[in-house]
Amino acid sequence: MLVRPGEKVKIRVKVNGIWYERDIEPRMLLVHFLRDELGLTGTKIGCDTSTCGACTVLMNGKSVKSCTILAVQADGAEITTIEGLSSDGKLHPIQEAFKDNFALQCGYCTPGMIMQSYYLLKENPSPTEEEIRDGLHGNICRCTGYQNIIKAVQDAARRMRA
Amino acid sequence: MFPPQFGYYRPSSLADALDFMSGGGAKPLAGGQSLIPMLKFRLIQPKFLVDLNSLRELYFIKDEGNIVTIGSMIKHADIVKDLTIKNKLPLLSQTASKVGDMQVRNMGTIGGSLSNADPSADYPAIALVYDAKMVLVSSSGEREVSAKDFFKGPFTTELREDEILREVKFPVLQGYKFKYEKIVRRAGDFALVGIAILAKVEDNKVEDIRIAYTGVGDKPYRPYELEKTLIGEVSLSKIKEFAEKVSNSVNPPSDSRGSSAYKRKVTQLVTINVLKEVLGVVS
Numbered sequence: 001m002l003v004r005p006g007e008k009v010k011i012r013v014k015v016n017g018i019w020y021e022r023d024i025e026p027r028m029l030l031v032h033f034l035r036d037e038l039g040l041t042g043t044k045i046g047c048d049t050s051t052c053g054a055c056t057v058l059m060n061g062k063s064v065k066s067c068t069i070l071a072v073q074a075d076g077a078e079i080t081t082i083e084g085l086s087s088d089g090k091l092h093p094i095q096e097a098f099k100d101n102f103a104l105q106c107g108y109c110t111p112g113m114i115m116q117s118y119y120l121l122k123e124n125p126s127p128t129e130e131e132i133r134d135g136l137h138g139n140i141c142r143c144t145g146y147q148n149i150i151k152a153v154q155d156a157a158r159r160m161r162a
Numbered sequence: 163m164f165p166p167q168f169g170y171y172r173p174s175s176l177a178d179a180l181d182f183m184s185g186g187g188a189k190p191l192a193g194g195q196s197l198i199p200m201l202k203f204r205l206i207q208p209k210f211l212v213d214l215n216s217l218r219e220l221y222f223i224k225d226e227g228n229i230v231t232i233g234s235m236i237k238h239a240d241i242v243k244d245l246t247i248k249n250k251l252p253l254l255s256q257t258a259s260k261v262g263d264m265q266v267r268n269m270g271t272i273g274g275s276l277s278n279a280d281p282s283a284d285y286p287a288i289a290l291v292y293d294a295k296m297v298l299v300s301s302s303g304e305r306e307v308s309a310k311d312f313f314k315g316p317f318t319t320e321l322r323e324d325e326i327l328r329e330v331k332f333p334v335l336q337g338y339k340f341k342y343e344k345i346v347r348r349a350g351d352f353a354l355v356g357i358a359i360l361a362k363v364e365d366n367k368v369e370d371i372r373i374a375y376t377g378v379g380d381k382p383y384r385p386y387e388l389e390k391t392l393i394g395e396v397s398l399s400k401i402k403e404f405a406e407k408v409s410n411s412v413n414p415p416s417d418s419r420g421s422s423a424y425k426r427k428v429t430q431l432v433t434i435n436v437l438k439e440v441l442g443v444v445s
Contacts, residue, residue, distance in 0.1 A: 001172040005209060009170060026170035026211065027201070048163045050199055051350065053265060062239070062268040068198045069269065072170055073191075073215060116265065137349035138263025 011075040015040065016084030026072050031055045033071035034081060042082035042111045046140070053139030056112035057081050063119035065138070082111035085118065093159040094118055094152075103152035105143035113139045117153050125161060129154070165201035169210040176219050176299070176328070179212050184301040184324045188212050192235060192274035195266050220273070220328060223247065228334050234273020234327045238262070241272065251332050253340035253360060257288050260342065263350045273327045276312070279319045279381065282352040282419075284344065286313055286382035290374040291358045295331040300324045306331075313381040338362050338370075343436045345428055347419065353377045354419045355428045359440050366396050368441065377419075378412040378429055385411065396441045405433035 003009045008023040015038060022037055034040045034057065046054030048067055055067040058080040085092040091099070094114050104110045113136065120127060120135040127135065132153045133146075141149060171188070173179035182188060187209035191197060200206050214220060220235040225246045232241070241247055241258035248255045261267055261275070261284050275285045276296065289296075289309035296307045298321060307320050314320065321327065344356045356376040362369040371392050374384040388407050392400055409430035416422045437443075 001170075003170040005167050005169040007169070025167070027165040027167055029164060029198075029202075032164065048202065050195065050266065053263070056265055059268075063265050064268050065265045068195055068266075070165075070191075070194065070198065070211075073194065073213070119264065134349075135264055138265045 009072055009075075011072055013071070013074050013076075014078045016080060024071050026070065028071045029067055030057070030059075030069040030071050030074050030079075031066040033074070034066060034079070037071075040081050040083050044108055044111060046108065046112075051138075051140065052109070052112075053116060054109050054112040056115045056139065058115060058119060061122075063116050080115075082115060085114065092118075094121070094156040097152040097156035097159060098149075101148050101152035101155055103144065103148040109139060109141045109143075113141065113149060117156065120153070121157055121160060126157060127153070163202040165198070166204055166207045168201075168208055170213065171210055172213045172216055174216070176217050177301070179214065179217065180299060180301040180324070180326070182210075182212055183326070186323060190214050190277075190326050192277075193237060193270040194274075195262065195270040196274060196278045196280065214326070222329075225250065229331050230334060231329050231331045232272055233329050234277075235271050236273075238267035238270050238272070238275075239264070242267065250334045251292070253291070253338075253342060253358060254285075254288055254332065256340065257284050257342040257358070260284060260344050272330060276330065277319060277321055277327050279313050279315075279317050280352065281316045281380055281382075281415075282354075282356070282377040284342070284353065284356060284376060287356055287358040287374040287376040287384075288342065289313075289330065290382050290384045291360050291372045292332050292335070293372075294333075296320075296327055297329045297331070298322075298325045299328045300326075304328070310384075315380045318381075335360055335362070339440050341436055341440050343432055345432055351419070355414070355425055355432055357429075357432050357436050359436060361440055363396065363441060366442070368393050368396060373408075373433075373437075375408075375412070375429065378414045378425065383412060392437075392441075396443060398438070398443050401434055401437045401441070401443065405430045405437070408433055 012021045044054040046052035050068040057066045116139050189208035191211045191213045220233045222233040224231040238258045238261045294309045296312045312320050338360045342358045345354045358374045361371040409426045414422050414425035
């Protein structure tokens with residue numbers, strides 16, 4: 001496949017269970033594709049320097065920073081955004097735990113924080129506090145000081161093990 | 163922020179990719195965790211990106227007994243999980259878990275990291291300490307370059323514009339003690355100073371020892387001559403003398419992570435602490 005500078009490329013991406021086909025510039029970032037092309041504005045742009053993790057989504061089951069991925073890299077891939085976590089109007093246990101443990105204030109880091117927590121718990125269903133802190137260090141929160149986020153992840157782990 | 167305009171080529175084979183790159187003006191895309199931020203900051207404006215992600219032939223871990231060969235597209239997350247690497251190259255396994263964060267490790271590759279040659283990156287010091295060999299390929303052939311000769315300066319390697327790193331060969335050092343210590347001010351930062359050690363110790367005597375640093379200069383640093391002073395009986399005074407000589411021989415850049423003097427001091431102290439730990443010195 002060859003796309004010359006200035007030309008567009010057709011990509012097919014499955015997002016939250018639905019296949020989308022779009023013509024985009026190769027330079028379009030995945031986060032812009034999700035927000036601007038597909039209208040899924042749950043995923044946030046924070047630092048734009050791959051540091052804060054507010055843009056975290058799942059790509060083929062793995063957590064990634066969507067501001068540091070080209071949409072064309074997601075061609076043929078399955079993406080899950082925060083919008084895809086709840087089903088039939090019911091919140092995911094991680095979302096419930098964040099709510100019940102006051103793990104957010106402004107809420108800006110929260111979608112990314114929840115997506116990364118989802119991945120962390122998938123890899124390690126019973127993490128220690130140390131492992132949670134280590135697993136979430138790619139996500140920055142300016143409001144909470146992290147304590148309630150840690151509690152929420154521990155709570156979510158308990159709920160998901162039950 | 164968003165990248166400048168560029169063309170995009172998705173090759174169907176490595177030969178295809180190399181053929182395309184021989185035309186010039188093309189940058190290879192691996193995990194993109196260094197390349198894409200550079201594009202967003204407009205530090206580079208390549209005419210084309212060549213996407214290596216579809217090339218399964220670059221994605222392998224081969225256990226060849228005394229050597230483990232790792233394909234350049236293997237991700238940091240793969241290295242962390244791989245049992246062969248955990249058993250045969252434990253220093254590399256430990257280091258991979260300290261690169262960036264989980265999200266970055268799910269995309270970033272060993273080939274990309276080595277080719278990028280950030281002076282504060284983690285793998286270049288590991289490559290030096292293992293005496294790894296890099297295999298560089300282009301449409302005109304292939305060549306093997308030792309890690310010692312591969313890193314030339316900040317973000318500069320032996321790679322020509324038409325070449326990519328295909329694989330890295332690590333010798334297996336059985337029975338060596340190992341540690342990678344990465345000093346950071348905040349989790350996820352690049353190393354302020356990083357030290358990698360591999361040591362063969364028998365009856366409190368050092369038979370072989372290799373030490374390499376990151377963050378102390380333009381490229382990873384291995385004090386080949388000074389290392390030899392640690393051979394023989396393990397002693398705290400030898401360790402302290404080595405640490406002082408090393409910190410006097412480096413000239414780290416002053417930057418947002420710290421001043422040159424501070425980094426030199428950290429180099430000295432981390433050398434003493436980690437050597438004491440690895441060589442089993444109780445003070």
